[in-house]
Amino acid sequence: MTRFGYTLMTEQSGPRELVRYAVAADRIGFDFEASSDHYFPWLEAQGHSPHAWSVLGAVAHATHDVELMTYVTCPTMRYQPPVVAQMAATLAVLSEGRFLLGLGAGENLNEHVVGQRWPMVGERHDMLEEALGIVHKLLAGERVTFEGTHFRVDSAQLWDLPDARVQIGIAVSGEQAVARFAPVADHLVATAPDPDLVRRWSTTRRSMGLPVSRTLGQIPISWDRDRDAAITRAYEQFRWFGGGWKVNADLPTPQAFEAATQFVRPEDVARAIPCGPDLDAIVAAVAPYWEAGFTDIALVQVGDEKQQEFLDLAAGPLLDLLRAAAPAD
Template identity: 70%
Template sequence: MTRFGYTLMTEQSGPKDLVSYAVSAEQVGFDFEVSSDHYFPWLSSQGHAPYAWSVLGAVAHATERVELMTYVTCPTVRYHPAIVAQKAATLQILADGRFTLGLGSGENLNEHVVGKGWPTVARRQGMLKEAIQIIRELQTGEMVDWKGEYFEVDSARLWDVPDVPLPIAAAVSGDRSVEMFAPLADHLIAVQPDKDLVDSWHETRRGTGLPGDVRVIGQIPISWDPDRDAAIERAHDQFRWFAGGWAVNADLPTTAGFDGATQFVRKEDVAESIPCGPDLDAIVESVRAYWEAGFTDIALVQVGGDTQDAFLKEAAAPLLDKLRSASH
């Protein structure tokens, strides 16, 4: 059965609002909730970037059933992997085993703030591989010393280790990253409904003796609104960065950069890539490509911080019914 999630998008809402939306999303029936982990919004018009881990700690206490996940945390530049290991273990305890640590190689937008520069793609992936290994070691609760190519850990130990082991999901985009991370991570994160990528992940895991059929987690933006024109206007204002693709999105350092890079993206371009308006069936058809590609978990991003209450109150429940019916 395909599971459907709600995105706590830190770039478009403040911390108290995010906790409120998390509670409402659980009540309306979402299976899981993912949180972005940003220092900057993509565009200034989004207007927010609270600390995701504080928000998730509050969400863990405010909710009871829904699973939680970072989508995604970069454990290499802004954060040291030993620190990510500690806060992920703590959150897993607070969430009573409902948390999955989603990891990726990051974006310059968020990582540049600590002044360490922005590594090449190959170097970022090497750093992520080593970070996952360190996080795994520390989750044992044993003393860890590590001296690798990118990181050092000196006599570190987690004193509060969750009873439920911490699952790790890794974001991948191609053959090289599948080969590198499929043996290390428990679950797959991908940003496009690419069946070949999903199949390659499963085959790579089975080739190393690991279980092949694990969770495949994706995400898709939608702009629901009773007024389609308003939905398109909002999506263009706040989500036109999405048109750049991840090869571009990973490298731009500031909101001004994203504003400049997307200045020629038209409203009709956004409306073609993001379902906009009140038509729930159109949203279902946009999501369909993900479960047909083998995704087990699909998180929705409702565009616009000021639209969340209306979406959760008016559209979410009937949309979930339609999605579950169509995906069976």
């Protein structure tokens, strides 16, 4: 059965609001909640960026049934691998096993704040692979002393671990990343409904005798009873979305994203993001993800100002439509 998630978009909402939305999404019946992990918003119009792990700690305490995950955390610069492992283990304990750790190679937007140079993508993947090995060992309860190309760890050990090992999803977007990370992660994380990506990931894992994994995707929507208002909001706050990972990973500031998207038009955004009150149009926009083989799909409702109204009026009926349309197995 396809699982549907709600995104805690830290770039567009404050911490108290995010906890309130998380509680509502749990009550409505979303299967999981995916939190972004940013230091900056993509664009200044979004206006927020609280610490994701602090918010998730509060969400873990305030919710009951919904699974939680990071979508995604970079464990190589702003956070070091032993610290990420400790945060993940603590959150899994707090949530009583409801946490999935989503990791990725990061974006310059969030990692440059620690004053290190921003590496090229190949080096970032080398760093992620090395970091993942450290995180795996610590989450397995091992004491880790390690000296690698990118990281050193001195006698690290986690003292509070959940009963079951924390599962790890890795954000990938290309063939080389699939070959590198499919054997060492539990699940696939992606932002585009690419059937070839899912097929390569599944084939790689099957060839190595590894368990079938979940494939987690994410799609923005701009629900509003007024379609024009929905388009305007999506344009003002989400026009960065069309840049793609190769562009989005390297720009350093919201001002850079403003410049990079200066020629994007509202009609361009409306073609890329379903906007307005038509729930069937949203279902049609989500369908390519399950058709591509995604097992889990997180919705991103654009804009804090319509978040509560979306949850109160549209989220429940939309979930019913999505579950009726999606494959049953």
